[in-house]
Amino acid sequence: MLTLGSLAFTAPWLLLGLIILPILWVLLRAVPPAPIRRRFPGVALLLGLADEDSQSDRTPWWLLLLRLAAVAAIITAFAGPVLNPQDRAPGSGPLLVLTDGSWASARDWQRRQDRIDAALDEAARDGRSAALISLTDLPAGPLVFRDAQAVQQTLPSLQPAPFAPTDSTLADWIETLDGTFDTFWLSDGLARDTRDTLLAALENRGTVTVFESPRAILGLQPATIDDTTVNVTLQRATPGTARAVPIAAFGLDPAGVERRLATAPADFTEDATDAVATFDLPPELRNRVTRFEVEGVRSAGAVTLTDDALKRREVALLAGASDTETLDLLSPLHYLEQALIPTADLIEGTLEDVLLANPDVIILADVANLTAIEADATTEWVENGGLLVRFAGPRLASSDISRSEEDPLMPVRLRAGGRSIGGAMSWGEPKALAPFPEASPFFGLTVPDDVEVTAQVMAQPDPTLSDRVIAVLADGTPLVTRKSLGQGSVVLFHVTANAEWSTLPLSGLFVQMLERMAISTRPAAPTAEDLAGTTWLPEDVLNGFGDLERADTLPGVAGEDLATATPSADMLPGLYAGDDRRIAVNVIGPDTRLAPTVWPARITVEGLAVVRETLLKGWLLAAALVLLSFDIIASLALSGRLRGPRAAAAAMVALAVVSVPVDVQAQDDSFAIEATSNVQLAYVITGEPRVDEMSDAGLYGLSNTLFQRTSIEPTLPVGIDIEVDELAFFPFIYWPVTADQPLPTREAYAKLNRYLRSGGMILFDTRDADLARFGSASPEGRKLQAIARGLDIPALEPIPQDHVLTRTFYLLQDFPGRHPSRDVWVEAAPANAAQADGMPFRDLNDGVTPVVVGGNDWAAAWAQDRSGNAMVPIGRGMAGERQREIAMRFGVNLIMHVLTGNYKSDQVHVPALLDRLGQ
16 A cells, blocks of 8 residues: 555555556547648638538647546546555454443443444454444343444444443453454543453453543532532542533423523632532522533433432421510420421411412421311311421310311320329329330430420320321320321321420430421431332433433332442432432432543553545546546537537536535525415324324315315425424424324424424324323323423313314314314413303413313324325214314314414404494
């Protein structure tokens, strides 16, 4: 091979053919031969005559140069020119391409795939067999080497994992290595204990070349809370220059749509490996945070999920009237406030006010009777998952609450009066607490010797009493009782919240008991003993790029494993839910330290940059063909034969030679012009041919019906890709939901939300006729729920009888498709919506419902072929045809609603407007 800078020739001896170019120059100038000039008087008779054919007396220099360039291009092409040749020795024998495949590889994953692709290309040219292995997804059994091109076909399916290679699995795989082979190892750049062992095993089989990215590896540790601020520590594997890295906090807004809630910088000082980002968020915003992530870095290690340990619960404190409330130590709430202020956000106000704030816990200190309105509202709050904690006191002891009948907001019935030293049911001396039973949430807490009770309210013996007692005194009388009420619970401390009846509020046990009951938050990290015997189900898990995915199909994990295990294939990083709390498993733990890999000096370490060889033979032959084409046209022109059909043919040849691809922007413009020039209905392409064909036929049938019955004249429907196409061009989009369609990307979700907010409508059709509970019983319904989580969708309700959709064009009360179910959901009316002037029209924010959700398979009912014939049979006989007709009318009403908004609803105001105008 001859190399000249960045150009090389595989057959340089063919370049000797360029020597003949001067000879060709001479030969070409001699053809045709120069004419002999003879003076002949008779030539004068030919003057003025036009000769159709002419011949040049010599070949023009520019035509000679064109021909020589064509010949030079052909000679050079067969010499095998190569641009950016790689200086490498051809390999021999099998090649193992090994990648760590961990979360730390995700940031440069495309470059790693390019590097693997180049390595397999080289192996294919050298005739080598190859194997492609990821350390996070090791195969069972020994290595299997195949044709390099066949291995190359599997490259697109290779994805990074959200965890590091497992030591035990790696050790077992090392034992299966056999034979001789070379290794290309794409390292993620992080140090691990198993690297030396694996490197030694690979070197025993052949040469090892390492490829590693020089980019810094970043990892985000779990967030911690410090009083009112949240701190997130960012690590980098190698020290470097000072830099600021933005960290973003994401969470759900009140509508349930994920948004960026805050951003804070993590400032690395020079040579530092740790930087802390501090978020000072109000409690309401802080409790909404679901994850923190490093901006601009796609990696599971750059994301840390939050769980209940970060959220400070909102606790409302209310006390009965007291004459000594100005004395802090005697206040019923003083000790509660001291115990809860460090770990919870306290709410003050009347019971009616705090219920509006929807706190996590309400504590009533010696509050006896509630009004009927307060009791009903509090009962509803508890049934919806609230925790009501009550403390006894003189007012409660002297009241009649929960005497003859159990009060819904009390866990047990109470005896009249109370029990105290010297009272009717007197004690000789104060009573101590008994050890907590195993069934109690306080089990395991140490009872201090100095905790004594001098007075209490007594529980009335009852068959259910033993099941509701969670703490007792030494003599067996209940101290704390609890009962479930709906999804929440009611707890009663039979002593006061201050030190009047006991010394419990003065002890550390009081704080621990509040923590065990989840009244305060920021619990300690659970241990294996705490979680033993429990099963936790994954809700969402992270993939290698740091994107959250639903985990509905993954099995549960044992609690003891959850407390001690690191992320692996059996326990992906994500959010795991138990009975009463959620635990986040993150790639980077609080004790994780990132360190760079240090390779021995004998190992060749290269970067991930790929400089591909470019073969120029084809380009040069194409250039020669173009030059020869122009030579033909020039020769015809010089000979005077470029007339009539020959001229047209030459023009076509020239156009074919110099034509260039159509500009993509022009295509985009034509798409936009076509979509906006007329009304055009669109459907979402699902990737399933049968579903997409039915969607196209359904919207064609609906467009045809609109053309025949209304003033709307739609053009042919179009299928759209929500990831690529602009949605704003279409007033209506039909989205058939299939069980296997992928979830939209974050960019697609942003595009969809903009479309919904700007007046567009999407008809979600699960086609399963089971939308009574949003299709939760069918795979399509579950997929719709997954899709809807990222959409800015308002509250929905079953379509009411007075909705504007029932009368935009036709008067309807049923909305069938191929299925006759009436369960169709639309945007819910405002809470204060009412009938106007006695007419059944409502004002839905003077706009179009952004979504309609159903499962009636409307596209099948609308579907028509190009001759206008129905394609899908509906029902039986005339009843089926009637159902198809109603389905068509519903489709007409939908499009009219999209295009006219609440025009029909506004008609109810016409009489009042005319009357006001004096008409």
